[in-house]
Amino acid sequence: MVGTNPRLTEGPIQKNLVLLTIPMVFGTVSMVIFNLADTFFVGRLGTDQLAAMSFTYPVVLFINSLAHAVGIGAAAVISRTIGEGDHDKVRRLTADGLILSVLFVCFIVPVGLFTIDPLFRLLGASSDVMIYIHKYMIIWYFGVIFVVAPMVGTNAIRASGNTKTPAFIMIFAAGANIVLDPILIFGWGPFPRLEIAGAAVATVIARAMTLVLALYFLYYKDRMLTVEMPSFDSALSSWRQILYIGLPNAGVMIITPFAAGVITSIVASYGSDAVAGFGVATRIDSFALIVIMALASVMGPFIGQNWGASNFDRIRSGMKFSYLFSLIWGLAVFSLLAVFGDQIGSVFSDDPGVVSVVGLYLSIVPLGYGLYGVLVNATTAMSVLKKPIESAILTIFQTFILYIPMAYIGSSLAGLRGVFFALPISYLVSAVIANHILNIIITSREGTTKTAIERNVARTEAQN
Numbered sequence: 001m002v003g004t005n006p007r008l009t010e011g012p013i014q015k016n017l018v019l020l021t022i023p024m025v026f027g028t029v030s031m032v033i034f035n036l037a038d039t040f041f042v043g044r045l046g047t048d049q050l051a052a053m054s055f056t057y058p059v060v061l062f063i064n065s066l067a068h069a070v071g072i073g074a075a076a077v078i079s080r081t082i083g084e085g086d087h088d089k090v091r092r093l094t095a096d097g098l099i100l101s102v103l104f105v106c107f108i109v110p111v112g113l114f115t116i117d118p119l120f121r122l123l124g125a126s127s128d129v130m131i132y133i134h135k136y137m138i139i140w141y142f143g144v145i146f147v148v149a150p151m152v153g154t155n156a157i158r159a160s161g162n163t164k165t166p167a168f169i170m171i172f173a174a175g176a177n178i179v180l181d182p183i184l185i186f187g188w189g190p191f192p193r194l195e196i197a198g199a200a201v202a203t204v205i206a207r208a209m210t211l212v213l214a215l216y217f218l219y220y221k222d223r224m225l226t227v228e229m230p231s232f233d234s235a236l237s238s239w240r241q242i243l244y245i246g247l248p249n250a251g252v253m254i255i256t257p258f259a260a261g262v263i264t265s266i267v268a269s270y271g272s273d274a275v276a277g278f279g280v281a282t283r284i285d286s287f288a289l290i291v292i293m294a295l296a297s298v299m300g301p302f303i304g305q306n307w308g309a310s311n312f313d314r315i316r317s318g319m320k321f322s323y324l325f326s327l328i329w330g331l332a333v334f335s336l337l338a339v340f341g342d343q344i345g346s347v348f349s350d351d352p353g354v355v356s357v358v359g360l361y362l363s364i365v366p367l368g369y370g371l372y373g374v375l376v377n378a379t380t381a382m383s384v385l386k387k388p389i390e391s392a393i394l395t396i397f398q399t400f401i402l403y404i405p406m407a408y409i410g411s412s413l414a415g416l417r418g419v420f421f422a423l424p425i426s427y428l429v430s431a432v433i434a435n436h437i438l439n440i441i442i443t444s445r446e447g448t449t450k451t452a453i454e455r456n457v458a459r460t461e462a463q464n
Contacts, residue, residue, distance in 0.1 A: 066108070160301070266408065292369065325373075398427070
């Protein structure tokens with residue numbers, strides 16, 4: 001049983017992290033390809049359709065981020081419980097996390113459907129583009145359960161130190177989407193031409209497949225899921241533990257698409273070509289950050305299990321490795337994108353204005369990739385170590401105190417170039433602060449754990 005095997009509390013740290021990260025690289029690549037496939041095929045329909053996809057990005061990212069936050073909360077609690085060796089509690093937490101995801105969907109779907117018009121108008125979408133946004137988002141919202149529940153399920157599996165299964169599920173979903181996209185968008189064979197609505201249908205079907213796979217592996221293979229109905233008190237206890245970490249992370253996750261929406265509105269003042277190019281470039285961002293994000297997805301379970309086992313030296317060593325690796329990777333990727341940005345942009349559009357914006361973005365923003373890696377690994381560690389508020393405050397600082405104000409100032413002083421420079425500068429300042437705060441938290445947690453252990457030993461000796 002995976003849940004009874006703490007995989008991350010022993011063995012060479014760097015080797016283990018690399019071996020666990022590799023499957024997640026392939027899984028994350030597949031999900032980026034999943035999104036890029038939508039952009040690629042929809043881009044063949046026209047600039048308005050591509051702009052519509054760009055406008056939907058911050059909203060879709062918002063929902064995905066909320067779902068991921070619940071998954072992070074569940075994974076943090078589950079990973080620590082695995083480190084403590086309580087498998088029955090692991091199964092209960094996994095089941096309660098999935099129930100929580102269903103409750104979340106019941107709230108978000110009606111809210112989303114009733115706010116399509118005001119929200120996208122606020123983001124700057126024109127009437128022509130709104131037609132395509134409606135066609136996409138109505139279908140997407142009705143399938144949002146297939147987005148949320150699998151995120152919780154795969155995060156639970158990853159918490160056990162099993163990264164191969166989540167990677168397989170993500171690769172399967174991407175493959176299904178790539179096959180379905182052209183069939184449903186362009187109406188190949190007996191299928192009708194659905195255009196941008198076809199992209200939404202393909203996404204919903206592919207995501208539904210991931211839910212089936214996640215439940216299968218959780219219940220039959222990894223034995224991490226119980227079908228016993230919990231008492232209300234038991235479920236509430238699980239939800240409290242998950243949401244204690246998940247809610248602040250949800251706030252953090254909300255900030256990211258909110259910032260994307262604000263920056264999109266700034267970029268929209270430069271025209272539809274600029275929005276389309278910005279949308280393409282942000283998707284390339286996701287692709288370029290794959291390895292860093294894959295490593296971060298492993299660091300959460302690594303820290304959780306080792307905290308549960310009181311291995312704080314392993315936590316420190318793992319964090320140092322994650323920082324160094326992120327900085328080296330970021331520098332290498334920047335070197336490539338700065339040179340080939342225009343060529344990459346031309347793959348997604350033949351509009352010179354769109355290609356120019358993509359090239360400009362990729363010559364500036366990747367300067368901050370490595371620093372972002374330091375920041376995201378540090379904030380992940382804070383959340384798992386039960387300091388999610390500190391993590392959230394740091395992200396709020398990076399977004400609202402640094403990034404957005406600097407983007408507005410940069411737009412006034414240097415146009416789009418100024419907007420794009422704001423992001424790497426905000427990452428630099430935030431990464432330095434994050435590292436300092438995390439060192440304080442780890443030292444504090446180590447002291448608290450040692451004190452608790454000493455008290456238990458003294459109590460046992462007194463009883464004897």
